Amino acid sequence: MSDLKDIEGYIARCALGDRDAFSLLYSATSAKLFGICLRVLGNRAEAEDALQDVFVKIWRNAERYQVNGLSPMTWLITIARNLSIDRLRARKTAQGAGLEEADDLASASPGPEALAIAASERGQIVDCMAELEADKSDAVRRAYLMGETYQELADRYSVPLNTVRTWLRRSLIKLKECLSR
Amino acid sequence: MxxxxxxxxxxxxxxxxxxxxxxxxxxxxxxxxxxxxxxxxxxxxxxxxxxxxxxxxIAPVDPPKALEARITDALFGVSEKRSFLSRLGFLSPVLGGLAAAVIVLVVLGQTNFMRDDGPTYVAEIVAEDSSLIVQAQFNPEDRSLRMTRTAGVPIEGRSQELWLIAGDAAPVSLGVWPQGQVEAVLEVSAEYASLMADGVLAISDEPQGGSPTGAPTGDILAVGPVTLL
Incomplete structure (x- = not known):
């Protein structure tokens, strides 16, 4: 398994048009990203198409990675997750927002300090989710991993739309407090 | 607050x-x-x-082996000589059967295409399993390439594209087979016409309308070397 420095290096070389680096990046990360596509879409053929979109996007947007402030795996995971969810929603013709651009827009350059904070948050979310009530953390997980919208969550928990919105927002603030501890 | x-x-x-x-x-x-x-x-x-x-x-899952090639083809086309030639793996046996193929072609004789003036080049573009056979005849005089498909039909919703491969060069497109036709006549550009003599013709399976990348993207269905009649 390549470490994050390697992966960051591959992305940087992809930005310069280095196809060998693209191949190395594919070898290092495709299984992880395919696992995510497969989990979200639950269908092998669709997951394969999604993974193709993911790597096409990685190659084309590699030059933007350097300024986007995300750690390399987060950037890759976010692309895989968002493109898969977009596909899933297109299938469901749901009304959630398109996520395709989300990973492009985080163009803050947080510097080493913020990156260190971000790194320390990794692994914490599981503990912090455990501090939420079970259905609240379940809702966060469903939104992230299954692309469920407020409406779908409201239907799932049989509560009015505004109620689900209110309690999920509260949960997100709680989660953030825990993550920032 | x-x-x-x-x-x-x-x-x-x-x-x-x-x-x-x-x-x-x-x-x-x-x-x-x-x-x-x-x-x-x-x-x-x-x-x-x-x-x-x-x-x-989420546990990692290895994607199918062929997917990486599909992705690099989509991104970079099949411009790399190595990858193209590797897809032509069955070319050698075809070349081996060249003499026989030419004789068969002459006997099958698309005689209605034959002309008396100047040299004429021919090729039998044939699939490994003979599921697709195209007879081709090139007249350098007017640079016309006349072809007749004697076996095989295109897949519904897909196009067949004709390629010329000269030596080690990347394949160049000569055109897309017209939909629903058994015979086709293409005019070959002067530049490509000069490459025809030692070339190899190949037919690939492509999205409707032909390859979007300028290089073959689908399976190579049939190949045939060009020879002087």
Missing amino acids: TDDSNTEDEIVLSAEYALGLLTPGEAVAFEDVLSVDPEMREQYASWAESLATLTDE
């Missing part, structure tokens, strides 16, 4: 955006804020980092 509630709004909005919970209109508005507000970007990046770790529980 105002600061706190502002911060809470920022936290919630960036989380909702990262989770994809905003409506399309809200998401666009949030992206406008993101593009000008570094604190909001940092807030979003922080959520993205945290949420990405939710995928730690």
Whole structure:
């Protein structure tokens, strides 16, 4: 398994048009990203198409990675997750927002300090989710991993739309407090 | 107090955006804020980092072997000589059977195409299993390439594209087989006409209308060397 420095290096070389680096990046990360596509879409053929979109996007947007402030795996995971969810929603013709651009827009350059904070948050979310009530953390997980919208969550928990919105927002603030501890 | 509630709004909005919970209109508005507000970007990046770790529980799954080639073909085309020649793995046996193929071609004799003046080049473009056979005849005089398909039909909704491979060069497209026709006549450019004598003709399976990349993207269905009649 390549470490994050390697992966960051591959992305940087992809930005310069280095196809060998693209191949190395594919070898290092495709299984992880395919696992995510497969989990979200639950269908092998669709997951394969999604993974193709993911790597096409990685190659084309590699030059933007350097300024986007995300750690390399987060950037890759976010692309895989968002493109898969977009596909899933297109299938469901749901009304959630398109996520395709989300990973492009985080163009803050947080510097080493913020990156260190971000790194320390990794692994914490599981503990912090455990501090939420079970259905609240379940809702966060469903939104992230299954692309469920407020409406779908409201239907799932049989509560009015505004109620689900209110309690999920509260949960997100709680989660953030825990993550920032 | 105002600061706190502002911060809470920022936290919630960036989380909702990262989770994809905003409506399309809200998401666009949030992206406008993101593009000008570094604190909001940092807030979003922080959520993205945290949420990405939710995928730690997802086990890696090796994608099918062929997918990487599909992706690199989509991105880079099949311009690399090596990868193209490797797809022509069955060319050698075809070349081996060259003499026989030419004799068969002459006997099958697309005689209606034959001309008396000048040299004429021919090729039998044939699939390994003979599921597709195209007889081709090239007249350097008017650079016309006349072809007759004697076996095989294109897959519904797909096109067949004709390629010329000269020596080690990457294949160049001579055109897409006209839909629904058994015979086709193509005019070959002067540049490519000069390469015809020692060339190899190949037919690939492509999306309707032909390869989007300028290089073969689908399976190579049939190949045949060009020879002087």
